[in-house]
Amino acid sequence: MPIYEYKCGACGHEFEYLVMGGKNPEGCPKCGDASVAKLMSACGFVSKGEGGQVTSSSAATSSCAGCSATSCAGCGS
């Protein structure tokens, strides 16, 4: 299941949300505001091969530059 990154428009809190059934988060887990925006992060879509090789070349190079490094398991940084 895809995990998307969201950012609260009220307090700026960024969080990851496991999307199930296409549902968006109801609100910010920190302040509860409903104005959350999905961040376009490629990190959630990076699939690593069995040998630890990142199979998606585009994501391996520069797509992760814009993501927050707090909890990105895809970019490895």
Ligand SMILES: [Zn+2]
């Ligand atoms: Zn918030």
